[in-house]
Amino acid sequence: MHMKFALLGACAATMALTAPARAEYPEEPVTLVIPFGAGGITDLVTRRIAEKMAAGLGTDIIVENRPGAGGTIAARSVAESDADGYTVFVGTVGSQVVNPLIRDNVGYDPVESFEPVGLMAGTPFLLAVNPGLGVETFGDLVTYAKEHPGELNFGSAGVASSPHLGLELLKYEEGIDIVHIPFNSGREAVNAAASNEVDMTIDAAVVIMPQVKEGLLVPLMLGTDRKMVAAPDVPTNVEAGAPEISITSWNGLFVPSGTPEDVVSTLNTALMGALADEELTAALEAQGTLLFTGSMEEYDAFIEAERTRWSTIVEAADISIN
Amino acid sequence: MGVLDNLALGLQTALSLQNLAFCVFGVSLGMAVGVIPGLGAIAAISMLFPITYHLELTPALVMLAGIWYGSSYGGSTASILLNIPGTPSSVVTCIDGYPMGQQGRGGVALLMTAVASFFGGSVGILLMMFFGPLIASYAREFGAVEYFALIVLGLVAASTVAQGSAAKSLAMVTLGLIFGTVGLDMYTGAERLTLGIFELSDGISLVALAMGLFGVSEIISSVRQVKAAEVGKSSVGLRAMKPTREDVRRSVLPMVRGSAIGSFFGTLPGTGPAISAYMAYAIEKRLSRRKHEFGKGAIEGISAPEAANNAADQTSFIPTLTLGIPGSPTMALILGALIIHGITPGPQLVSEQAPVFWGLIMSFWIGNLLLLVLNIPLIGVWVRLLLLPYHFVYPAVLTFIAIGVYSVNNNVFDIQVVLAFGALGYLLRLLDFPTAPVLLGFVLGPLLEENFRRAMLISRGDPLVFVQHPISATVLALAAALLVLGAWSALRQTRQGTALPTPETD
Amino acid sequence: MQDRNYRDMIGGGLLVLFGLWVAWQAWSTLDIGSARRMGPGFFPLCIGLILAGLGGIVLAGSFVQSAKMPEVDLRACVSVLASLAVFALLLETFGLLPAIAALVGIASLADRTTRARQVLALIALLCVLCWLVFRLGLGMPLPVLKWPF
Numbered sequence: 001m002h003m004k005f006a007l008l009g010a011c012a013a014t015m016a017l018t019a020p021a022r023a024e025y026p027e028e029p030v031t032l033v034i035p036f037g038a039g040g041i042t043d044l045v046t047r048r049i050a051e052k053m054a055a056g057l058g059t060d061i062i063v064e065n066r067p068g069a070g071g072t073i074a075a076r077s078v079a080e081s082d083a084d085g086y087t088v089f090v091g092t093v094g095s096q097v098v099n100p101l102i103r104d105n106v107g108y109d110p111v112e113s114f115e116p117v118g119l120m121a122g123t124p125f126l127l128a129v130n131p132g133l134g135v136e137t138f139g140d141l142v143t144y145a146k147e148h149p150g151e152l153n154f155g156s157a158g159v160a161s162s163p164h165l166g167l168e169l170l171k172y173e174e175g176i177d178i179v180h181i182p183f184n185s186g187r188e189a190v191n192a193a194a195s196n197e198v199d200m201t202i203d204a205a206v207v208i209m210p211q212v213k214e215g216l217l218v219p220l221m222l223g224t225d226r227k228m229v230a231a232p233d234v235p236t237n238v239e240a241g242a243p244e245i246s247i248t249s250w251n252g253l254f255v256p257s258g259t260p261e262d263v264v265s266t267l268n269t270a271l272m273g274a275l276a277d278e279e280l281t282a283a284l285e286a287q288g289t290l291l292f293t294g295s296m297e298e299y300d301a302f303i304e305a306e307r308t309r310w311s312t313i314v315e316a317a318d319i320s321i322n
Numbered sequence: 323m324g325v326l327d328n329l330a331l332g333l334q335t336a337l338s339l340q341n342l343a344f345c346v347f348g349v350s351l352g353m354a355v356g357v358i359p360g361l362g363a364i365a366a367i368s369m370l371f372p373i374t375y376h377l378e379l380t381p382a383l384v385m386l387a388g389i390w391y392g393s394s395y396g397g398s399t400a401s402i403l404l405n406i407p408g409t410p411s412s413v414v415t416c417i418d419g420y421p422m423g424q425q426g427r428g429g430v431a432l433l434m435t436a437v438a439s440f441f442g443g444s445v446g447i448l449l450m451m452f453f454g455p456l457i458a459s460y461a462r463e464f465g466a467v468e469y470f471a472l473i474v475l476g477l478v479a480a481s482t483v484a485q486g487s488a489a490k491s492l493a494m495v496t497l498g499l500i501f502g503t504v505g506l507d508m509y510t511g512a513e514r515l516t517l518g519i520f521e522l523s524d525g526i527s528l529v530a531l532a533m534g535l536f537g538v539s540e541i542i543s544s545v546r547q548v549k550a551a552e553v554g555k556s557s558v559g560l561r562a563m564k565p566t567r568e569d570v571r572r573s574v575l576p577m578v579r580g581s582a583i584g585s586f587f588g589t590l591p592g593t594g595p596a597i598s599a600y601m602a603y604a605i606e607k608r609l610s611r612r613k614h615e616f617g618k619g620a621i622e623g624i625s626a627p628e629a630a631n632n633a634a635d636q637t638s639f640i641p642t643l644t645l646g647i648p649g650s651p652t653m654a655l656i657l658g659a660l661i662i663h664g665i666t667p668g669p670q671l672v673s674e675q676a677p678v679f680w681g682l683i684m685s686f687w688i689g690n691l692l693l694l695v696l697n698i699p700l701i702g703v704w705v706r707l708l709l710l711p712y713h714f715v716y717p718a719v720l721t722f723i724a725i726g727v728y729s730v731n732n733n734v735f736d737i738q739v740v741l742a743f744g745a746l747g748y749l750l751r752l753l754d755f756p757t758a759p760v761l762l763g764f765v766l767g768p769l770l771e772e773n774f775r776r777a778m779l780i781s782r783g784d785p786l787v788f789v790q791h792p793i794s795a796t797v798l799a800l801a802a803a804l805l806v807l808g809a810w811s812a813l814r815q816t817r818q819g820t821a822l823p824t825p826e827t828d
Numbered sequence: 829m830q831d832r833n834y835r836d837m838i839g840g841g842l843l844v845l846f847g848l849w850v851a852w853q854a855w856s857t858l859d860i861g862s863a864r865r866m867g868p869g870f871f872p873l874c875i876g877l878i879l880a881g882l883g884g885i886v887l888a889g890s891f892v893q894s895a896k897m898p899e900v901d902l903r904a905c906v907s908v909l910a911s912l913a914v915f916a917l918l919l920e921t922f923g924l925l926p927a928i929a930a931l932v933g934i935a936s937l938a939d940r941t942t943r944a945r946q947v948l949a950l951i952a953l954l955c956v957l958c959w960l961v962f963r964l965g966l967g968m969p970l971p972v973l974k975w976p977f
Contacts, residue, residue: 031969037368037651037654037655038368038371038372038655038658040658041661043658044658044661044662047372047375048375051375062969063372064732064969065368065731065732066731066732066733067524067731068520068521068523068524068731068733069520069521069523069524070523072520072523073520073521073733076520102511105518105520107520153779153780158508159506159508159509159510159511160511179779181776181779181780182508182509183776184508184592184772185647187645187646187647188591188647190646191462191645191646191647192465194462195462195463195465197465197466197780198780206661206666207646207666209666210666210668210669210670211668213670214668214669214670283664286664287664319511320511366966369962369966369967369968370966370967372967487886487889489882489885489886489889490839490882490886492882493843493879493882493883493886496847496875496878496879496882497843497846497879499875500846500850500872500875500876500879503871503872503875507858507868509868510859510867510868512858512859512868512869514854514858514868514869514872515850515853515872538908538909538912541904541908542901542904542905542908542909542938543901543904545901545904545908545938545939546901546904546938546939546940712939713936713939713941713942713946714946714950716935716938716939717911717931717932717935717936717950717954718932718950718954720908720911720912720931720932720935721915721928721931721932721954721958724912724915724916724919724927724931725924725958725962728919729962729968732969734916734917734919734920735916737912737915737916737919738912738913738916740912741909741912741913741916744908744909744912745905745909748905751898752835752898752900753835753836753838753839753842753898754835754836754839754895754898755839767875771866771871774866775866778864778865778866783864783865784864785863785864
């Protein structure tokens with residue numbers, strides 16, 4: 001009798017101890033942390049995708065905005081959270097590549113602290129100039145810049161923003177000298193270019209094309225090799241003869257390193273399911289955002305390539321935030 | 323399309339059941355969060371933002387906008403009754419509103435601020451309706467040079483707000499300037515005065531600073547002194563709310579001037595209702611023949627700023643909708659709502675999205691009217707709540723301040739900022755320094771520096787550019803004239819033997 | 829003059845010190861540049877010096893005037909500030925309700941006339957109210973009650 005009870009007790013104890021490991025993930029709602037405030041492009045794209053992901057994941061997804069320090073505050077807080085798959089980070093080129101390069105004390109390592117789940121979306125950027133410049137093609141712009149070094153003004157969304165990095169990339173690859181004028185946001189920079197306070201700028205199609213429609217800006221080139229529905233007549237970087245000028249603001253899902261593989265895999269499956277949704281793809285593409293459809297290896301390779309590329313540029317341009 | 327057609331279209335849209343419901347909800351919630359210190363439009367809009375994904379554009383905008391301008395209606399309530407600003411835009415209302423409350427004229431103050439808010443809001447809406455696109459095209463002409471000149475003018479005009487020693491006032495403006503520089507430098511990315519604290523890279527939050535400096539410090543000061551229940555309970559019955567003829571007469575011009583100032587500053591990105599209210603107060607005081615009454619319950623001291631902040635609320639939609647440049651973080655959220663629905667802000671918005679634009683405008687009318695009407699009976703309700711024994715009220719206010727401030731960035735650091743500024747505010751009070759000018763320096767300082775440096779960058783270091791641009795030259799000349807005038811009148815006062823302000827003895 | 833204005837002396841003195849500190853920070857850690865090509869340190873340096881100057885004026889004035897020293901309500905100051913600090917500490921670890929309870933409890937210490945019963949009632953009321961408004965109503969992503977051990 002006592003033996004039976006003892007055995008039963010032992011079994012129960014064993015089950016209780018191992019139960020957490022066997023429990024189905026996810027049991028609770030999953031939180032997606034966005035490193036920017038509500039209403040920005042990252043926020044929008046993430047929320048749309050999260051909606052579709054929740055169905056595939058079988059649980060609620062809570063989207064939380066944790067802005068600050070260019071995304072570093074959110075990155076840090078997720079890197080330090082439990083690696084149980086319930087806190088997922090929406091990493092961007094800023095948080096995963098650029099900030100650790102330019103800031104001294106980010107408090108996390110982009111490679112060591114995180115494990116990628118999958119790439120979500122990318123918004124390619126466009127290069128546009130004020131019509132008063134009299135330049136019609138990218139080639140013309142480079143010629144003009146070489147003839148007038150240090151005269152042209154470029155408006156960006158701020159130091160170390162994607163547009164700024166795009167400018168530095170341009171200067172590096174084409175060997176031209178253009179003065180950087182930072183603004184508080186992309187829209188301010190684009191408006192400044194449209195009103196001729198600065199000569200040129202880089203930003204997303206969503207921001208640039210309305211000005212183009214009003215005749216206030218001339219788009220010269222896409223920062224990608226894929227044609228864009230949102231900017232149909234604008235040449236790609238390959239077509240413009242500058243294939244190395246690739247500027248895309250991308251984001252992807254990351255979890256703290258040490259998260260169990262099956263959890264990561266579950267998240268990845270749900271993400272892939274959401275990204276395959278045709279309605280979503282069409283809606284986002286109309287706004288100039290492209291969903292990624294690659295494998296994990298392609299994802300890893302892409303981020304590594306970005307890291308290599310931007311560290312060269314950052315060093316060459318001596319950008320730092322300390 | 324003629325204006326009348328647009329109005330009809332707008333009315334049709336605004337009066338749909340759905341839009342009307344969201345309007346009512348929005349303004350009510352806005353007013354409620356405005357009344358509660360610490361909780362403001364930004365907190366409410368941030369938290370409700372996800373809902374806008376599931377709504378159509380017009381009801382979403384109507385609701386968010388209602389919260390936005392509704393909060394300026396409610397903000398003055400706590401200012402008048404508790405000397406704690408309900409929102410940053412009501413900070414200056416404390417200066418004359420609270421004394422009015424203490425004098426048993428709380429009801430009148432509450433009513434007049436509601437009326438002034440409606441007046442200002444109406445002016446703002448009218449400007450949006452008739453001059454919206456025009457103003458937008460003018461805003462396009464404004465570059466860094468022009469903005470710099472305008473900010474200089476603003477600083478010069480507003481430098482006479484507080485009573486007492488001029489050195490102390492200016493010192494506080496300068497202190498505000500210093501707090502404004504905390505954070506990453508826009509042009510080089512260098513960290514300024516952040517002491518290595520990461521969360522300070524983006525600067526100090528306005529709400530946290532205002533709530534700490536004005537709210538928490540007020541609580542500390544008043545905890546053992548104020549028996550709010552004894553003061554003015556009888557003064558808020560409906561009869562007691564009736565302003566005298568004198569009150570109305572004295573308020574008309576201030577409301578007009580306040581609306582003008584608010585409408586103007588609302589259209590400048592980076593400035594908003596808070597600074598508009600401040601400017602209106604300062605200019606009113608400068609122009610008044612009753613300067614000495616300001617700070618002691620002068621009705622102009624609440625009519626002008628309250629008209630200004632509501633006018634600014636409305637006109638700040640102009641740059642947001644037609645240029646896509648939000649004047650404040652809250653506007654950025656509203657802009658986000660537009661973008662979610664695939665609407666790109668820009669000059670084409672007014673014509674391409676006519677139903678949305680005009681529907682929104684008509685909903686502004688409905689909302690403002692609703693707020694005016696709602697405010698009157700609600701005055702009694704708020705008063706009864708806020709005049710509960712102070713030892714119930716202040717912990718509640720502290721709780722809301724803490725939660726409200728946290729909710730903006732989901733970061734406890736902001737609560738610590740409130741704490742720090744609360745301590746600072748208390749210290750400043752003890753040392754007899756006026757705290758309101760800190761706000762002026764804090765908001766305008768960064769704008770001043772940013773625009774100066776951008777102007778210099780673009781002109782490659784040529785300072786003559788400020789005189790070469792016609793608008794800037796005119797504005798700077800005006801500022802210089804004001805400075806000279808101010809100095810001359812100060813000199814005259816000294817010569818005529820008018821006593822220099824002496825430090826107040828407690 | 830017999831009496832000095834010690835209040836303004838302290839005030840002016842603090843401003844001078846703070847202004848100088850800001851100016852020193854700017855000078856030692858930032859690039860100053862010139863008036864035409866302002867570095868990040870130029871503006872802070874200037875306004876730090878201006879603040880120190882204004883503080884000096886206040887300080888100078890304090891030697892020839894007299895004023896009463898203000899009463900410091902230390903109990904109120906410490907309890908209100910501590911309540912906020914504890915709230916910030918508890919909020920994310922233990923959740924909203926314990927944080928509110930702590931805040932109200934500690935802040936109530938500022939007013940000696942508050943009785944324990946009233947404090948408890950207020951805590952209960954605020955907890956319910958905040959839960960309704962923030963959690964249910966506005967959907968704030970904040971834990972209500974957590975036990976982190």
